[in-house]
Amino acid sequence: MSLIRTVLAALSAALAGALLLLTAPGAYAAGDGLVRQEVTFRGGGGLVLHGTVLGKEGAPGPGPEPGIVLVGGSGPGPRDEYRQEAEAFARAGITTLVYDKRTVDYSLLHRDFGLLADDALAGVRLLQGRSGVDPHQVGLWGFSEGGWVAPLAASRSADDVAFVVTIGGSGYDPLRTQAWNLTTHLHHRGVGAPFRRTMAGPAAQFMGGTGLFPAADYDPVPVLERLRRTPVLALWGDHDTQVPPRESARILRETLARAGNRHAVIGFVADGAHNGHRTSDGFDRIGGPLFHGKKLGDLAPGYAQTMTSWVRAVAAGHPPVSSAAPAPGQVLDSTPVPAHAWYTWLAPALLLLGFAAYPVTALLRRGPVLRPVRWTAGLGLLAVMSALACPFAVYVAGDGATAPVVWGRPAVWLVVQGLAVAVVVSAGIPAAAFLRGGPAPNRATWLRLAPVGLAAAGFVPWAVWWGVAG
Missing domain, CATH: 3.40.50.1820 (Alpha/Beta hydrolase fold, catalytic domain)
Structure with missing residues (x-):
């Protein structure tokens, strides 16, 4: 055995x-x-x-x-x-x-x-x-x-x-490097300086401040x-x-x-x-x-x-x-990304809340809906979301997300700029009617109009800072 x-x-x-x-x-x-x-x-x-x-x-x-x-x-x-x-x-x-x-x-x-x-x-x-x-x-x-x-x-x-x-x-x-990378490729595609400044400035600041760009600092x-x-x-x-x-x-x-x-x-x-x-x-x-x-x-x-x-x-x-060794030239110089600040993310968040308040209160209270204000609220929501989404898409998908380029701008950015103009125009209609001495809204209506009115007023400086008006 x-x-x-x-x-x-x-x-x-x-x-x-x-x-x-x-x-x-x-x-x-x-x-x-x-x-x-x-x-x-x-x-x-x-x-x-x-x-x-x-x-x-x-x-x-x-x-x-x-x-x-x-x-x-x-x-x-x-x-x-x-x-x-x-x-x-x-x-x-x-x-x-x-x-x-x-x-x-x-x-x-x-x-x-x-x-x-x-x-x-x-x-x-x-x-x-x-x-x-x-x-x-x-x-x-x-x-x-x-x-x-x-x-x-x-x-x-x-x-x-x-x-x-x-x-x-x-x-x-990494964030400053990627901003330079994208602006260099956008320049190669024929995208003009205004949109490139948005990418290297406020958009880069937003990506870093919200944590959407990993290891940014x-x-x-x-x-x-x-x-x-x-x-x-x-x-x-x-x-x-x-x-x-x-x-x-x-x-x-x-x-x-x-x-x-x-x-x-x-x-x-x-x-x-x-x-x-x-x-x-x-x-x-x-x-x-x-x-x-x-x-x-x-x-x-x-x-x-x-x-x-x-x-x-x-x-x-x-x-x-x-x-x-002697260094070669660069088509563009890099620019420092602005330091992260509270307004980077808080400003668009408040704008979205202000524009969204009007349709939400209309659904909850079933009160009358003023057509020009309804347009302001809807266009405002669309304009802010589109203005944020366009640069974000470029950071995620690369410069190819800007195609086609029209008049030195991504075609989608031209749409965003058109929406911004529409927001200002639609907000001006009820404001002009009020200034002409139209019927005074009651207190409840004022409470419903206040958020969208403040959002419309705040949208203008934000759009200028973000580069939408460029």
Whole structure:
């Protein structure tokens, strides 16, 4: 019986080992000189993340190689969006992890850069534990939103993160950055300055003050000031239209110099878009694979070489000294978003309540309805809601929400301006009748007219401030 038990135990162990081999993720080559391995690891909050580790096929070099973790931009972008960068690093002998961004605790209305930084650091630890990778030479690459996340991760664990590379990172907070992005794209579409001022001014203030724009006030400067010893390579496409490249480069250069960082290199990618890929003007992409039906563009000439040679120099113990390339021009300068104030959200809320009071009281008291006042109330509600909805749609859906553009304005904004005129005209009719000596309303009627009258009076300065009258 003991012999049977021994044989069964041996068979069970062999079967378990075989199943483990079958289910373990294996490395595979695609015939392009690279080896890939699918991996899983636990990021912030214990969330399981999925990624791919890429390395150069063939015998390893004389010593362990550096590693790099790619941190993507905004949105739930899958790893395939950064395949070209990952392959470029791997071909240069830099073991690379690219992973699918989390969709848990990350949404259109919620951002937690700290959680994203935890994900990036978990990726660093994964590479540090791989054979053939120098655990002391694993760094981070961050694109766009990743340009905020990668420095934050490095500032939290300087002993683990050996270097930071960013492309298209902003020196401003997310709200000011997005306002510049939208106004730049609106300018490209032919939208005039009045509507652009609304987007960068009161609309941006409203988005931030109401909490509709996530992480609106995140300030990257204090984080950058903590990168005193970490080598940094910060790049922007010279045709970047999503973050202000000239201003962002100045902020990073001045901040890192103030922090005493002597290995901060500031550069620009010739013919590069926001993502460092080929473009003619920043608004198109030339070549490259399709991603969600749109071209990603080929890597701009020299972009990959600039990054990989810099990483190799850092890993060899010779980080380049600080330098800054001449900055390209910008079509538009960014403007500070006004500080959040109570009137940002309270003013439109009071206007909506004032205009809504008249039809509500008519339903509740079943009293007489004055036609001009009814029109004022209805048009006022529609005008305020439309004036708020139009910029909000642009912040959510992008500049495409403004199409078509007529006379330098989005066609829908022309409708909003027409509604504003109608509100003023409809409010003026009963006011003129009263001034001409018409029948005096009784007290009950006065109480019903007061809210809509005050709303109509307050609508005019609000519409001017909001830009509807521009």
